[in-house]
Amino acid sequence: MTSDTPVDARPPGGKTFFGHPRALSTLFLTEMWERFSFYGMRAILVLYLTATVAEDGLGMGEPTANAVYGTYNAMVYLMALPGGWVADRLIGARRSVLWGGVVIAVGHYVMAIPARWSVFAGMTLIVLGTGLLKPNISTMVGGLYDRDSPRRDAGFSIFYMGINLGAFIAPLVTGFLGEKINWHLGFGAAAIGMTFGVLQYVLGRRNLGDAGERPADPLLGADRRRALTRIGVGVLVLLLVLAALAVADLFTVNTVVNSLTVATVLITIGYFARIITDREISNTERSRMKAYLWLFVFAAAFWLIYDQAGSVLNIFAADRTDRDVFGFTFPASWLQSVNPILIIIGAPLFAWLWLRLGHRVSTPVKFAVGLVLNGLSFVLMAAAAQAAVGGDLVSPWWLVAVYAIQVAGELSLSPVGLSATTKLAPVKYASQMMGLWFLATAVGDAIGGQVARLAETWPEPTYFLTFGLASVLLGLGAVMFTRHISRLMAGIH
Template sequence: MSSDAPVGARPPAGKTFFGHPRALSTLFLTEMWERFSFYGMRAILVLYLTAAVADGGLDLGESSANAVYGTYNAMVYLMALPGGWVADRLIGARRSVLWGGVVIAAGHYVMAIPTGWSVFAGMALIVLGTGLLKPNISTMVGDLYERDSPRRDAGFSIFYMGINLGAFIAPLITGFLGERINWHLGFGAAAVGMTFGVLQYVLGRRNLGDAGARPADPLLGADRRRALTRIGVATVVLLAVLLVLLVAGWFTVDTVVNLLTVVTVLVTVGYFARILTDREISGTERSRMKAYVWLFLFAASFWLIYDQAGSVLNIFAADRTDRSLGGFTFPASWLQSVNPILIIIGAPLAAALWLKLGHRVSTPTKFAVGLVLNGLSFVLMAAAAQAAVGGDLVSPLWLVAVYAIQVAGELSLSPVGLSATTKLAPVKYASQMLGLWFLATAVGDAVGGQVARLADTWSQPVYFLTFGLASVVLGLAAVMFTRQIRHLMAGIH
């Protein structure tokens, strides 16, 4: 094993899973069910928020609903940062994944309660649970491989396929139940999926060997008590702020969304500053972190556009597409399954491609390709929106084509980014760095939720074309700086 493998990690031996450690199957299935619950709920969230009260919805305006959706996604990924810290310093990745799954399931069960308040309370629980589970299960996947092994990218691509298997199945079930029968029944189906995930993880833990068994850098004695005290104080302060907002009459959807967007950006800046100024990391680790700042910005820009699939594009599917098929009008949320099924098809091809290319194509180049493709998808979406001007319904194949281009971009950036994060991470920040990677999604989604408000005031063709071209230009600029970023990566490919 490489000497710079994550602290405490010892890849388990024994049977294999598609040529990879058997433990990958346990993590694959756990993540599959967690993503089933997440994407199943996400597929119908904006549609529920914008649906009329008479139809069982909350009757929020599209602008506010898009912002809520973006901010919710941002909070899910923002909480990955403290979730990584909890694993690194307190309880280890393995127990973090278990408790995260339990809290996520509880959140979805709360959302299944047929009242308006239950949705927001349930989302809060899901945010907390996903913060514990999401970064730490990815860290455990990284523990199965040596740090610079060419098989590492392939392993993450297979793991990524599990994510998208759950994401493919979920909208077909929750979408039909939610849109055709009852929204809260759809949320309940997501809860059942997460329950399966928890049970599978408990039964499969014997495959994991030492992966995630212990904290990477545990807090002991007085340091542990001090940290727990600070967490308690921070919780009390947060509750006090929420109470003040409520009493002052400022506790509105828009106020909370705007506040959380600012918090997301400030946390990002603060956390990067903390790592880069930490005197306990080596000069090589600091150089790699400087390279990571660029990859982070590219990733955040990617998710700003990409994750509008569940908001702006989902509403477009509901209002502007002809979904009739042989006398049956299929739910708009079913189109949310197009993206993951294309990834299921493409992920093994991408895994094989990265394994064959080895180190000949650098990580920054893969990121640049993802940005350009993501931008081209919105350029195509501008054409679809133009075809729908005047109220005409367009073929859903427009959206299928848009998602196909986005999938090609995602496979160039997302699983590669997961792997790059585990390779570039300073040892001291092993699990927290996975949280930092998901923070890129948080920033992209938070800002994207605010950007999506423009879809209500700009014409849709102009909206899609503007941000599509911006992403293409950023991707081309990334190509120009590839050599400099590779130099900062200090031997990591």
């Protein structure tokens, strides 16, 4: 080890992981297996929901299945807010990640049970577990480094590779098992993946040092008891509401999906109103939050289209593409691996591009580029859908091209949005702003799930062209407001 290695990269015993703290390997593998389970299940979820009963599926209509998928994604990101709070105020990031992983694994095992009720019970557990694990494991990665360490960004880049490695491998495994053998076997493979993640996390805990060991701002004494009482009352009220809906015969999939969509939007509105009207933040911080509101809307619109890859586009892959290769029909869900491998390839290129361009291209312009590219991907999908009119099967390369354009859009918007979130955050809300960024995905996915219902009632070319052009126009509109947003950002680029 060279003498210029930063202190934070010298764990006990001198062992490193690519020159970084050994603990990074534990967190890397935990996140890789968690993403394996998440994307593995997600790759076959809509296909299972829409498969006929004769095909061992649920026989759900495509509009409802798309809405369920979108709402599920939304809840995963929405739960990052309470998950971060639990870690910061009650049990610490380390235990949050552990218990989150255990709950996720149990959720996947429940989904592996061949029963109609198991999918929704399992998804509920996965949502709760992911809310505990997802935000807090990233916090622990940051805790391995000094705030100004030159290795900090590189450490997160390695961690990000683990996310996409798990996302790439997962559909190849669960897709084959689920589509070719049995759906619940595919869900079971996701469960085993998360089990591997939990086991190696427990075995590697000695590498973690003090990272995430204690809550950042713990509740003590009477405050802790009061908070736990309120949580208990909230859970009890929720259960009573669900029981009342069941008794009134209103506890249906559509009722739950629609209610959660409305709740997601209302929570977001309330969150922004709370921050912007807070008298304790400065006028400059308030101005920056107004700029961030614009970026938030753009991001939500982006995810509304982008995350239909696992629902509308996944169904298109299953029903409209010619997947025969030398006599073997590969699973439609395998195409879900295209996105992560393109991100692995493209992320370093975009990082180099933004570094070269510097401040010549502002954050709002980068968001606009992401929206335009995202829209163009759906315009291309409209052409693919038109080619499939009449029942003809089209080449899967159409979808590969669509995903390539979307990935370019994601790399223009998502990493930039993460950076902007940290830079525009008021000091008082610095630790909560990452949860607010996750809310953009939650809102986009929740509304996108409802929008995706139209894919069944509209002609496919019309559906893709309409929302593709809408995203392009929104992106062009964002360019027109660039100067206004930049002024609101008050010196932040």
